[in-house]
Structures are given as C-alpha cells and as structure tokens.
Amino acid sequence: MDKYENTPLIKALHNHVLQGRINMHMPGHKQGMGFSSAFQNNLLSYDLTELPGLDNYHNPTGAILKSMEACSEAFGALKSYFLVNGSTSGIHASFLSCFRKGDKVLLNRNCHISVINALILFGIEPIFVMPEYNKEYKLPIPASFDDWKNALYENPDVKGAFVTTPDYYGICQPITELSTLLHCEGKILIVDEAHGTHFPFSKLLPETALEQGADICVQSFHKTLPALTQSAVLHIGSALIDFEKVQRAISMITTTSPSYIVMSSMDYARDFAKRNGSTQYEKLLTKLDELKDQLMKMEKLRIVPDEIDGIKRDPTRIVIDTSLTDITGLELYELLYDEYGIVAEMCDTYHVVFILTMSNTSDDIAKIANAIIRIDKSIKNISSRTCYDNPPLSASISSKNYSVPDLYDFLGSTRQIQLEDAEGCVSAGLVTPYPPGIPLLCPGEKITENDIQYLKKLLTSGFDVHGLITAENGSKMVRII
Ligand SMILES: Cc1ncc(COP(=O)(O)O)c(C=O)c1O
Known part of the structure; x- marks a missing residue:
C-alpha cells in the first residue's frame, strides 16, 4: 500500500524532495540550507x-x-x-x-x-x-x-x-x-x-x-x-x-x-544577514562573476548583463535569454528540469530566471554553468522564427480612460466568452501570463484584437496564462463584464 495514499500533497512534496533537485527558486533558505541546524531542529x-x-x-x-x-x-x-x-x-x-x-x-x-x-x-x-x-x-x-x-x-x-x-x-x-x-x-x-x-x-x-x-x-x-x-x-x-x-x-x-x-x-x-551578509555576498558575487564570464562566451543563449540601458540589475539574479535561439524560455526551463535536475524560478517566452541567494552552494553554481553551456552547444541554429515583441498593450490602458471596476462588479455579474470573440468586450478580470505576473488585461479594460492574438501565441507556446478559463473542448474563454 502506498504510504502516502491519503496525503496527496505530502506525497507530492516527498517525491519532489527525493529527486534532490538543484534549487534556483524561492524561498531563499533553499529547503533549509540557509538555516542553522539549531534553528531548523527547533x-x-x-x-x-x-x-x-x-x-x-x-x-x-x-x-x-x-x-x-x-x-x-x-x-x-x-x-x-x-x-x-x-x-x-x-x-x-x-x-x-x-x-x-x-x-x-x-x-x-x-x-x-x-x-x-x-x-x-x-x-x-x-x-x-x-x-x-x-x-x-x-x-x-x-x-x-x-x-x-x-x-x-x-x-x-x-x-x-x-x-x-x-x-x-x-x-x-x-x-x-x-x-x-x-x-x-x-x-x-x-x-x-x-x-x-x-x-x-x-x-x-x-x-x-x-x-x-x-x-x-x-x-x-x-x-x-x-x-x-x-x-x-x-x-x-x-x-x-x-x-x-x-x-x-x-x-x-x-x-x-x-x-x-x-x-x-x-x-x-x-x-544572519546582518552578521554575515557582507562576506556571504562577496563570496556569492565572486562565484557569480566567474559564472557570468563563462556564460558570456556562449554563442546562442545569452546571459542578460548586470546593467541594461544604463539601469542596474540585481547581480544575484541570473537571467538567461533564449531570443536568438530555436528554443523558448519554457523549453529551456524544461530542459534544465528534465535533463539536469535544475529548478529555475520562472520562465517566459524568452527568459529563464534563477534566484541565487546566500544559501546556494558553489556546487549549485557550477552545475548551472555546466548545464547551460551544454544546452547552448546542443542548439543547432540561431533562430529565424518570428519573435513576439513587446506585448501589445491594450489601447484602453491609458491614464485618460482607465477606471477600476467596482469591487462587486469584479466579483460578480460577469460572463465567459470565447477568447476569439472577445474583441471590444470589457475584461472582468486580470489576464496575466504567469510568471512573471504582469497583467496584460486589467479589469475594466477593453480587449483588442492585438491582445487576443498575443494571448493565442503565448498559449500555443505552452504558456500558462492566468485569468483565462479552459472550456471542456480545450478552447480558451475570457471573463467579461
Ligand atoms: C514584484 C512583486 N511584488 C509583490 C509580490 C507578492 O509577494 P508575496 O508572494 O510575498 O506576497 C511578488 C510575488 O512574486 C512580486 O513578484
């Protein structure tokens, strides 16, 4: 008998932990690695x-x-x-x-x-x-x-x-x-x-x-x-x-x-951070500098630099860009997960994001370097596929005409409609490709043809879009006011 038969969540957690994957996501304590044994035991x-x-x-x-x-x-x-x-x-x-x-x-x-x-x-x-x-x-x-x-x-x-x-x-x-x-x-x-x-x-x-x-x-x-x-x-x-x-x-x-x-x-x-932060971050960032030097040499995948358009990025946040390759961020995320046991924090169409903290080890960093470089080598061609560019932002997202819906309208008196048929309708909810959790449609916004096309492209690439409802036949519905 399955000892976790009656506890499906514990079973799922137990199985995940048994896999011993490399943790590049939150929470920052990395499954207890960042806690002293005294704190953990108590x-x-x-x-x-x-x-x-x-x-x-x-x-x-x-x-x-x-x-x-x-x-x-x-x-x-x-x-x-x-x-x-x-x-x-x-x-x-x-x-x-x-x-x-x-x-x-x-x-x-x-x-x-x-x-x-x-x-x-x-x-x-x-x-x-x-x-x-x-x-x-x-x-x-x-x-x-x-x-x-x-x-x-x-x-x-x-x-x-x-x-x-x-x-x-x-x-x-x-x-x-x-x-x-x-x-x-x-x-x-x-x-x-x-x-x-x-x-x-x-x-x-x-x-x-x-x-x-x-x-x-x-x-x-x-x-x-x-x-x-x-x-x-x-x-x-x-x-x-x-x-x-x-x-x-x-x-x-x-x-x-x-x-x-x-x-x-x-x-x-x-x-912990107050007493050790200065030395721990110096150590982490030195290791990450080595990682960045290695990843800069890649030919197809790219590491997003620590400064972009003159704006600083958190140097502990490693972001890999797949936009010059034939693979999407989701495919890179899955390759890392399935073939290298690495769990990144999130992915989107072109990026995979890794959260590294004081609780990650040098070994974790070496493993991501190895995996990403190997994947880069295995990618054959720089892609000529059409890129989805900046998400088209709904015309109604303007300071002039956007108005948040009444709380009770938002919660009730709404109906579902096929995404294809929603042009010109007013969204009742948030439609958010998640992660990263940036709403494409906010409640109260008019849905444009661009919005519909963009969402369809995301869905065909396998993205999880929160706020859309899956009908019995698998088609996507959107809630409107
Ligand atoms: C930018 C941003 N703000 C706020 C939150 C909410 O944080 P929490 O999950 O701690 O409630 C998140 C969660 O991912 C976030 O990414």
Whole structure:
C-alpha cells in the first residue's frame, strides 16, 4: 500500500524532495540550507501562539516588538512591521492606510497582481506609467524619471506614486529623483521591493528603496533571505506616513493567529544577514562573476548583463535569454528540469530566471554553468522564427480612460466568452501570463484584437496564462463584464 495514499500533497512534496533537485527558486533558505541546524531542529517546537513571554502580534510590546525594532535598525527604517501573508498583504495595507476610495496614484504598469487587486479592493484609480522596452533582450525597462515627472504634472491631483523595484528580472528603477520630486509636491512614494530584501546587506548590491527616499517599502523576506515562505515586512521610511494607521490597516487584514515560525524566521534571517551578509555576498558575487564570464562566451543563449540601458540589475539574479535561439524560455526551463535536475524560478517566452541567494552552494553554481553551456552547444541554429515583441498593450490602458471596476462588479455579474470573440468586450478580470505576473488585461479594460492574438501565441507556446478559463473542448474563454 502506498504510504502516502491519503496525503496527496505530502506525497507530492516527498517525491519532489527525493529527486534532490538543484534549487534556483524561492524561498531563499533553499529547503533549509540557509538555516542553522539549531534553528531548523527547533522550528516545529516554535510553532506556538500568544503565550506568556511571547508577545502579541496585534499589540506588540515584548519579543515581537524587539525583533521588529531590530529589523528597522538593520534596514534603516523608522518603523518595520512583520507580515505573515507575504508582500501581498503589505501592499494591501499600504493602499488601505495611505489612500482613500477614489484617490489617484501613479503606478508602473508592470506591477504585481497584488497591486491590481489592491486598486479594486480599495477603489483606487491608477494613472499607469508605461515601462519602456529593451528590444535586444526583450525586457521591460522602468519608465524614465521624465515620464514619471510628466505623469505627475499632467495629474497634479494624484496622492502619490507606487513603484515596483527591482522587478522579477532584477531590474532596478532609480527612484531618488522621483522621491525628491514627490516630496516637494507633498506626495508620497510607496515601493514594492519584494525582490530586493537582501539589498541592505552588502555594498555590492544596489541601493535600497529606503536609501532613495521611499516613504513605505514592502519586502518579501522569503524571496531572497533565509526565511520561511510568506515572511515579509512593511518598512516606514519617513514621517509623512501615519504609523498608527499603517499598523491598524495591517491588523485588519492579518489573521489573529499569526505564525510564530514565520515571524521567528524573519528574526533569524535579519540577524544572519546582518552578521554575515557582507562576506556571504562577496563570496556569492565572486562565484557569480566567474559564472557570468563563462556564460558570456556562449554563442546562442545569452546571459542578460548586470546593467541594461544604463539601469542596474540585481547581480544575484541570473537571467538567461533564449531570443536568438530555436528554443523558448519554457523549453529551456524544461530542459534544465528534465535533463539536469535544475529548478529555475520562472520562465517566459524568452527568459529563464534563477534566484541565487546566500544559501546556494558553489556546487549549485557550477552545475548551472555546466548545464547551460551544454544546452547552448546542443542548439543547432540561431533562430529565424518570428519573435513576439513587446506585448501589445491594450489601447484602453491609458491614464485618460482607465477606471477600476467596482469591487462587486469584479466579483460578480460577469460572463465567459470565447477568447476569439472577445474583441471590444470589457475584461472582468486580470489576464496575466504567469510568471512573471504582469497583467496584460486589467479589469475594466477593453480587449483588442492585438491582445487576443498575443494571448493565442503565448498559449500555443505552452504558456500558462492566468485569468483565462479552459472550456471542456480545450478552447480558451475570457471573463467579461
Ligand atoms: C514584484 C512583486 N511584488 C509583490 C509580490 C507578492 O509577494 P508575496 O508572494 O510575498 O506576497 C511578488 C510575488 O512574486 C512580486 O513578484
């Protein structure tokens, strides 16, 4: 009898672990590699609740408060709040505490799905600032300061700006000029720094959002530090923010049973990174420099450089570009998985992204070098296939006519329609190729023929597009209002 017959999830996890694959994805502790054995061995016994001496998350005055204060100190924040439901909850709490229904906010279009959900939940109107596009590497590039400035001057009634940096590919938007301008105009800057939690711990890493003047920044500990999945933090960086309001907002959307093991893993990760970050990142980046030197010599696959269009990338985020080859990012991801036992973080049409952290070993790095170089050699021809270029952005995604739908319209009174027949209809949901989780269609947007063609191409290449519904005959449907 199968000993896991009645526990399908445990069975799946057990089987995955048995395969002993090389972990190039989150969470950053890499299946415990980043934890001391003492911490690891005690984890389950730490799964406790509000007992004497263990403080209370919703009104912290003891151990939790001390740990959050140590966190503020390490990250250079005025105040930090632990989150136990990822950056998603920090993003929601930021919108809830800083804006009111109907407020306008400047927002980079390539934001995470949790930001779009925050707009709908709290009735905030985005003024989208469109990213630019690097044709060579087929990557979104953050909008320039001038674009943000113009958007601000064209919309002087915005309450602030929300910026995502770094993005999934490690591309960092410089925000010092933007924060200065916003502050001069009496506006605030909130930053989704979910992928940059490690930045404060080495001078070799990019500047942090707080160093560049963010008033709030939200970070996922679990993505790049040795901490458990769901661990994240909201930092306040300036006195423009009402601390109490933020705390109340976080409390409103957080379970009354916050996980002590998730919180303790943030205590662990912050302490570990503060004591060892400088040496650990120097070691990791030296190894990664060797890897990059090797991968630069490839002829067909390419490694995306650490600087692109003059914009810095997180040097720990390795991105391989397949756009000059006959294989897609998905095919490269699958080759690495099936033939080399390497699990990357994500892929899209042209890229495979690897998350490397302090918890990866030199052996892991040598194995990706070997695998990618071998795959590069096995690719016969540089492709002449038609490339899908910059995703066509729906004409209705403009600051002039986009309006978030009412929350209850979004949740109900909608119907499904064949994707082919949806031209001119209004999307009821998010349609997001995932990862990287950048919405192609937002709720309330008109669906264009370009959108339909682009989605069909992604689907034919085997991409997972969230928000589309698969009909019984396998065709794709979209939900419309
Ligand atoms: C840019 C960005 N922001 C926010 C989030 C949400 O983070 P979490 O999964 O910690 O809720 C993600 C998740 O992938 C992300 O990529």
